[in-house]
Structure formats: C-alpha cells, structure tokens
Amino acid sequence: MTSIEINELTKRYGAVPAVEGLSFSVAPGRVTGFLGPNGSGKSTTMRLVLGLDRPTSGNALIGGRPYVSYPEPMRRVGALLDATAAHPARTAHQHLLTLALSNRIPERRIGEVLARTGLETAARRRVHTFSLGMRQRLGIAAALLGDPPVLMLDEPGNGLDPEGIAWIRELLRRLAAEGRAVLVSSHQMGETARFADHLVVLGRGRLLADASLEEFVAEHAGAGEEPSLERAYLRLTEEATTYRAKGA
Ligand SMILES: Nc1ncnc2c1ncn2[C@@H]1O[C@H](COP(=O)(O)OP(=O)(O)OP(=O)(O)O)[C@@H](O)[C@H]1O
Numbered sequence: 602m603t604s605i606e607i608n609e610l611t612k613r614y615g616a617v618p619a620v621e622g623l624s625f626s627v628a629p630g631r632v633t634g635f636l637g638p639n640g641s642g643k644s645t646t647m648r649l650v651l652g653l654d655r656p657t658s659g660n661a662l663i664g665g666r667p668y669v670s671y672p673e674p675m676r677r678v679g680a681l682l683d684a685t686a687a688h689p690a691r692t693a694h695q696h697l698l699t700l701a702l703s704n705r706i707p708e709r710r711i712g713e714v715l716a717r718t719g720l721e722t723a724a725r726r727r728v729h730t731f732s733l734g735m736r737q738r739l740g741i742a743a744a745l746l747g748d749p750p751v752l753m754l755d756e757p758g759n760g761l762d763p764e765g766i767a768w769i770r771e772l773l774r775r776l777a778a779e780g781r782a783v784l785v786s787s788h789q790m791g792e793t794a795r796f797a798d799h800l801v802v803l804g805r806g807r808l809l810a811d812a813s814l815e816e817f818v819a820e821h822a823g824a825g826e827e828p829s830l831e832r833a834y835l836r837l838t839e840e841a842t843t844y845r846a847k848g849a
Pocket residue numbers: 614617618619637638639640641642643644645646
C-alpha cells in the first residue's frame with residue numbers, strides 16, 4: 602500500500618506563489634479528486650511530486666521517498682500530465698516500448714495496456730496522426746504500463762468521447778478498488794462526483810478543503826438548494842478564483 606504525502610510544499614516562480622504551504626495525502630484504495638480554479642496550483646503540485654520541478658520548500662513523497670529516488674519510477678507512479686508528451690514520429694507501440702525498456706517493464710505489458718485503453722488497432726500508427734482523444738488514451742496507457750500502486754492523472758477525460766468518459770470513470774473506480782492511490786485533477790464536477798471518494802481543493806496555491814465527497818457537499822451546500830458538488834465547489838472557491846470572464 603503506497604500513498605502520496607505532500608508536506609508543507611511551497612513553490613514560487615519569482616514572486617508568484619504557485620503552491621503555498623500545502624499538506625495533504627493521497628491514500629490507497631480511493632480516488633481523490635484534485636480540484637481548483639485555473640492557476641490554483643494543481644499541475645505544479647503534480648510536477649513537484651514527479652521531481653519535474655524543485656520545491657522552494659517542503660517536500661512531496663511517494664511511499665516515504667522522493668519519486669526520483671526510485672530506480673524504476675514508472676513501476677511506482679503512473680502519471681499523465683501532458684497528453685502531447687509522446688514523440689510525434691514514433692508509433693504508439695514504439696513509444697510504449699521505449700518507456701518499458703527504461704523501466705525494466707516486461708514487453709507483454711505493451712499489448713495489455715494498448716488493449717485496456719482501446720488502442721490495439723492504432724499500435725503501429727505514428728503519434729502525429731493521432732486525434733486528441735487517442736493521444737489521451739496513449740498517455741493513460743503509458744501511466745498504466747508499470748502496473749503502479751499510485752496513479753496521478755491531470756484531467757484524464759480531456760478530449761475523450763462519451764464512451765471514453767464512461768470508460769475512464771470505470772477505470773478510475775477499478776484502480777482504486779484494486780488498492781491503488783489515485784489522484785485525478787478535473788474541472789468536470791459532474792464527472793468528479795461520479796468517480797471520486799475524496800476531494801482535495803486548492804485556491805491560489807493553498808488548501809481549501811480535504812474531505813470525503815459526502816462531507817464536502819454536505820458542508821458547502823447552500824440552504825434550500827439541491828446539494829451538488831458543482832454548487833458546493835463554486836461556493837467554496839468563489840473568493841479564490843483569479844481568472845473569471847466578465848459577462849456571458
Ligand atoms: N513555469 C512557470 N513559470 C512561472 N509561473 C508558473 C509556471 N508554472 C506555473 N506557474 C504559475 O503557477 C500558478 C499555478 O499554475 P498551475 O499550472 O499549477 O495551475 P493549475 O491549477 O494546474 O491550473 P489549470 O486548472 O488552469 O490547469 C499559476 O499562477 C501559473 O501562472
């Protein structure tokens with residue numbers, strides 16, 4: 602059983618605080634929805650967990666150790682941060698093979714994750730010919746490749762068709778039921794309410810809430826309103842939303 606532990610994590614870009622004194626953990630066996638307005642620090646937190654950026658102070662650990670200290674990190678944490686990360690000239694199979702070899706993952710896993718993400722028929726196609734949703738599926742396939750106990754997915758539903766959205770929801774539920782720790786950022790409140798057990802909500806780099814889905818909705822639901830995650834979220838983050846359109 603492995604969890605993600607974020608301890609007093611702070612990241613500033615110059616004077617701009619992206620993440621400020623953030624502490625929470627992502628427990629095994631449940632899906633934790635990672636919510637917050639645009640620019641609130643979700644991707645920064647995920648990058649810090651993966652050692653892609655250095656914290657100004659504090660730390661982020663996986664099973665008590667930094668991600669970069671694991672010799673085969675993809676067998677510890679499966680991450681989807683940027684679906685455009687695959688080399689465009691490689692085929693899906695080549696992309697996954699490169700990742701598998703560098704992490705001593707058995708080659709048979711490539712066929713398994715291509716099947717699990719519905720990409721079997723596209724295995725020999727070059728990534729630059731992929732649609733947004735196909736790239737997203739390939740990113741999810743890469744995250745699953747090392748059969749990791751921890752998954753961290755930044756908006757995995759982006760670009761997926763309705764069948765894909767339903768599939769990712771079931772996949773997240775299944776991964777948690779298998780005892781994995783699953784952290785998923787999303788702006789889709791309806792979907793989040795269907796896949797998350799627990800919520801961590803950021804606002805301007807700070808922790809606004811760390812609660813079960815039920816507790817969160819109950820606590821922030823307005824009097825006389827039908828309780829919904831969207832209403833609870835909008836109420837909580839009202840003061841912490843930096844980028845807001847004026848007018849419809
Ligand atoms: N490389 C960088 N240089 C300077 N500022 C950055 C950099 N990366 C992120 N930031 C800033 O850090 C803050 C947090 O950004 P981040 O991408 O983590 O937010 P987010 O919650 O993932 O947003 P979104 O929901 O829009 O994806 C923002 O103010 C952003 O402008």
